Structures are given as structure tokens and as C-alpha cells.
Amino acid sequence: MSHEKPDYDIFADLEKYELKESKIYEHYTGVGHHFCYNILISFSNSMDAVKLCNEFVYFYTLLNSEYGNTAANDTIHKYPEFLNYWLNRQFRARSISVTPKSEFYQHLINNYKNFEAENKLNNKIYDIDEFYFNKLNSLYEFYKIIHELKRNNSSNCNKFLEQFKKNYTPAWKKCFSGVDADFCNALERFRKIYEQNKNSILSVCNTEESLRLPQLLPPPSYQSSDGEAQKIGNSLIHGIHNVTTSGLPKINASEYSQLHELISQRYNFLLVYTEDEKRSNMLTILQEFFQYCSRNRENSNLLSFYKEFLREYYIKNKGEYDKIYNECYTSSESMKSYCSIYKGFSEQLKKSILSIKKIEEKDLEDEAKILQWFISNFSSDSIVLQLEKENNPLSNITPILVGTLVGALLILFFLYKFSPFGPWLHREITKSEKTMYIFDDKNNQYLFENNSKIEMDNKENSNFHLSYNPG
Template identity: 30%
Template structure:
């Protein structure tokens, strides 16, 4: 290979690398609508066909250097390309020697899928990044040998690993969906008794991949990927009722709707959503002056108003994973993760509510907590209200035998009240209680009605905290005096030794 040829390859590869980020900003994920056709044609690949078109793959002068694994990938790509993307002379291409899969057709989306297919093949064979770009360039250079109706244009280049992971998620979702739809779970026809197990496998796979998708699209604000994930959800929701043949005794649950394809800011462009602000880990306190909720550490604040002549102080209490479910919910902008087990669904609902009430209790002295209450109940609770009220009704009349009923009673402990009795407007109850509590902290005695809202136990807790805070303050004061005296004694002894 001449030096001039090497220089040209390096130059073109550099241009390709620079062009990739531009494409990444407008990445398209919706390439699996025809996955059944793609998989059929992939299964028909025979390395003995299209020998003329694949001859350049084994060229000793090529970047593949006659590596058998890389040469096979090159040949398989060309053959799959020809099957999915015939030349203009379709009749000549489709002869008895080169049969196509049923219903095969040529569309621009095929090129996008082939790009994904090739990127996964190179990744799975551990081909280095720099050689992947040369591999693509080699195919483009010899495109005239296997050209089809649609060219290898902007959609054809190595896919960045971040996008490839998201495409893998969508690929798995569509693959399992079409296998379930065709009643071929696991790649073969199932017997009557195997159908429920196959359906359960589908639900497990769907839970794993759909939740991975939610965790990548919402926190990363990847609207294109969120849209593609939501399109799969719509396809699933429209057709799940027709899967009775594959799931005789298993009703398919709904996938959580991605209600907001946006950054964690209000649509109006105003202040950020409180929930999104609370899980941003840049500072220990949010822009709303509420303590942050982070993945492994929670900052909890207690306020005393200086005007009340009480001890003005801010205590930060650290606790490992106190709010894991609430954190996840806020990170996903109030979109719940998918779950198909009914008891786990109820348990997850009560876990979120219990953690919210814990956070509320620790921060009800903060005037901004009322905004968080309103947002939480508007963006999340109202969509789950019916499910919550069913749990309240079920658990209020029996002993806490189930895990979610145990959580129901723990929520009651946080409230010092019964959820079932205040189910009509829990948000108003919490807001009124927080307002009365803040008035008590400010030194304005609550009215008799407000005292009833706070509850005797809450007032006792408030007085207890005042006493504890004072004791802590005295302790630190005495400790400081001790340290000063100890240092003075050391200096006196040193001075005497020097004499």
C-alpha cells in the first residue's frame, strides 16, 4: 500500500470522526419497525452467494488484512445489504439463486438498521475503535461493487457507544414484542402449557429494558430516544389485548406513559421543577431552599426561627439511602418504573408515599415545603389516586399482613392520622399541617383549630426538639471551653520547661 493511499485513508477517517458528533445531535432511534423482516433475511445469509459482490472483502490490500472474522463480517454485511436493498434492476437481482424473505422491500430505514447491525457486529468482535472507522470507509470505497437502490449516505458510520446502548434496549423490546405477537416465544412454537411461562419471560424482559430506557431518556433529556421509547409503548398498548393466544392466563399490564419529554424545567421556561431541582447534586440545598435528595446521602434540615427567641440553627443529618424510591421517581420526572407483579406495584406505591411523608415531616418547618406538596400531588399522586385509595380501603380493615399494608400503617405513623380518613384531600391536609407548624416555630401561637391540625404529638415533638437543640448547643459551648483550657495548659507547661 503506497504512502499516498495511507495519507488519504487517514485524512478521510479524520473527516468521518469529525462528522459523527453532528449526526449524534440528531440521532434517529426508530429503526426497528420492520425487525421481523430483518431477522428473516439475516437468517437466510449464505456466505457462498453474491461472491462477486463480496470479493473485495478479502483483498490483501484492504484494512481488514485478510482477518477471517472481519472478512466474514464484511461479507455478511454485503449479502444482508443486497437482500434488504436491491439494485434498481430488482428483477435481475431477485432470481432463484438469491431468494428474498417474504414481504421483503427496499426502504431508507433498511440502511439505518444495517448501520446498527454492523456496529454491533464490530463491537461484539472487539474490533478497536480506529479500525471500525477504517472498516466503514472500506465499505464506502467499494460501494460500487454492491450498490443498491438506496445509497450509504449520512446514516452510515460507526455509532457512538451511548447511542448503541439505547438502540440495544429498543432492539430487545421490539424483538420480544414480535416474538410474543407471533406466538414464537424463545424462537419456536410453544406448547399449550408453556405459554404462560413464555409470557412471563416477555414481561421480565420488558421490565428490564423499558426501565433501562426510562433511566436513560429522562435524566439525560434525550428527547429523540424518549420519543422512540414512547412509540414502542404506543405499539404495545394498541396490540396487547390481541396477545391472548400467547398469554392465556396472564393479563398484560400497561407500560408507564412518558408524560413529559422535557428538561426538568417548567414548560413556561420559569423556575425549575422542585422535584428535578431536589435530585440535582451540585449543591446540598436546592434553589427552593429545600435540602437535596441524592442517591446515597440525604440532607435533612430543621429550622428554628430567630424571631421566636429560640436557638437559630441548621442541622444537616446524613443518612444512607433514606429515600431511594422517591429519589428515583423525581429523577424520572414523576414517571414510575414498570412493574407487572400486582403486589410489587402496590408496594412501590406505598414506598414512594412513605418516603415522601418522611421527607415532609423532616422539612415541614421550611416554608417551601408547601410548593413541593402541591407539585408532588399534581404531577404524581393525582394520576395514582384511585390505586392509592384502593390500598387504603384494603389495609384499613385488616391487620398488616402484606408488605404494602405494613407501609400503610407506617404512613399513618408519619401522619399521626389515618390515610383512609383523609383520602379525599391528602395534599390539603399536609399543607394545613405544615402551615400551622411553621406558625408555631415563628412564635405566633396557633389557634385552637390549628392546634388540632398539628396534633398534640407534633407539638410535643417540637418542644422535644427545642430541648435537644439547646442541649447540643450547651455541649458544643462546654467542649469549646475545654479545648481552650487544654491548649492554655499545654502552653503553660511548655513555658515552664523553657525556664
């Protein structure tokens, strides 16, 4: 089995390939190449293996005669890669008993010259690793559904949404669990083809509701991206211990299933649902988020996760949430299942939802507003104290003031001790004792007339020394 990554971009011409494939079963007589029958002699008693060998050779002949000379930039030029996928798919579907499987593929390779395939199939045919085959198979199923609907096969309409939910959702999630960007690119190309053909599909199925597929980018591994690794939500779902590096308890999938899935998909909400299902899940996400916050309201680290959730998810989906609020809050007659979920919320939860409803994208830059909404919903003594500590201006400038004051005192001390400024300051302080000056004659007279009182107050008969400075 080869661990080589296959080319995922091989299904754009699936209609043409299937048309050729149908001719195998219409015209194949069972008479094939001699080397295919050698399989029975060499390593297998399976006639299924012989039949598959002959069908493979015939299919190659049909494709090569039609598309062998196409330009390299034409998608149909990839028919050898598709042929290899077809062979792997048939081998698995028919449960052919060849062990190891590699012997079957090697037998074909050794006999390329017998059907003139050396140049076209060289290094193209091999046993695809199961990991990659499953991804290829998912893409095949998606394209097959689209082509059947384009052929006005309305019998598939009832299974249309079911098939995409069954196959597309797991495939989409794989873009967040590995580093196979090529697969995600192929999935995005399929999404664009679907969008281009959506109107014709809907006309066949005679439905007004459009199945919306999420736009897919080729994301790297959730754990390998530095920016993603730093997200609080990432630590809350991937942490090993109950208390994560962010200081908050883990978000367990068993208790917060929708919230856990949302964060595991980098806050991307999978839209492969009917409107009712999608909005029900959106309300469940919000419910689980507020439940988690309420249970951890004493944790001073909660604010950071609160802001991340708003920034990465809620604001991006606010328009859809506003539609839910308007229908469920203002209309008591709505029969939608998501409105039943909303009406079942506690009064405190409804209060929290109405509070978060007012948040706009521009408010994310306003720390005061975010704090106001946060405290109104999850205020507790520990959080308030922490917020006061983090946001009190005095707490931020106090170290600066103390440092400045100490520095000033040290500078004055050195100036006093080791510069001319010190002796001058000393002379000014100790310059002369306090002196009482003789006032004018009128004041002099008043002083002596009241001398007796002064003596009475001077119980120790201390002498007064009056300094006289003549004018």
C-alpha cells in the same frame, strides 16, 4: 466514529428484516467479493472482518432486491438505516479487531460500486456513536421480544416482564436526563405497538395480568425547562449544597431513594411492575415523603413543597392509592406485600395517610383546606407563626392603612397653611370665648339665691363675668 444522531424509527419492519437475515446463514457459502478479502492485506488479519464484509454485501443484496423500489413514505424504505445498525451490532458482537473501526466502514464505502450500492447507501453507513447505539439497541431488544411472542414463542413468557424491567426502565429514564426527543418519540411509538398487540401477547403467555407501560411524551431536559427548573422538587434533588435555594434540605437518593427517583422523573411513576411491586413502591414514596416532611416540620418553607407534591403526584395517582387504602385499611387478612408495608407504618404515619386520603383535586384551589391538612400533620411554632404572618389579613392591609393616614394628614396640613380653608378654620376655632347666657327670670333668681355657695367654692374670690344679652 460519527456523532451524527441516527434514525430511531427503523424497527417497525423488524420481522421482515430478520426473515431476510436468516437467509444469509442458510445460503451463504463463504465465497464473497474480492474487495472483502483485501481487508486482510490492507489493515487487518481478522477473517471475522472479511466474513462480516461478505455477509453485509449479501444482506444488502437481499434487502435491495425486495424493497429497493418501495415508496419513500413506507417504513420498509428505511432498510439502509437498519442495515447500518445491523452492521454496527455485528461488529461489536464479534469483537472484530480493526483499529480504528472507521477504516472498516470506509473500506465498505470505497467499494460501493462493486455491489451497486452507491445510490442506496450513500451517507448511510458509518460507525454509530456509542451513546446513540445503546439507545438503538434498547429499541431493537423491545421489538424483538414483541415479535417473538407474536410468533407464539411461549418460552419467552417467563422472561417477558424481567426483560422489560431490565431494558425498558433505563430507556424510559433517559427521556428525563437528556434532550433527545427523537428517542422518546421512538419509545412512545413502540409503546403504542405494544398496546396494539397486547391481547395476542397475553394469550400466548396465558396470563391475566397485563404489563402496563407508561405513556411517554418527548420531554426536554429536566434542568433546561424553565417551568421545571422553578419546581421546588427540582432544587431538592439537583442542589449543590445541603440547604437548597428553596430553603429546604436536599432529598438525598441514599436516604429517600424512591422519592428522589420520582422527583427526578418529574413526578412520573414508572409502571413497569407487577401490581404488587408497583403498589409497594407507591407506599414507599408516600412513607419517604412524610418522613422528610416530619423531619423538616420546623421549616416554614415546607408548605410549598407539600402543595407541589400533592398537585404534581398524589392527586394524579389518588385512584390507585384509594384502592390500596381500601384493601389494606379495611381488610386485616390481606396477604399482599404492600399491605404488609402499610401495616408496618407507625400510627402517626397512618394518621397522615388517612388525612391526605381525603384530599380531592378541587381542594388544591382551597388554601384554607390545604393549610388545615398541613397543620394537622406538621404543625410547629415556626410554621404556624409563618402561616399567620402570610395569611393574616391585618398584616396585609396595615401598610395600606398607615400610608393612607399619613397622606391624609399631609393634605390637611397643606390646606391649612396655603389655602383659604386655613384662615376660615382658624376663625371658627378661635371665634369667641365661652359665653354664659342670662337665662329667664326664674333661673336668674335661682342663681342669686345660691350665690353664697358659689362664693364659698370660689376660694380665690375671683369675679364671675356674666354676659347679658337682651332679648
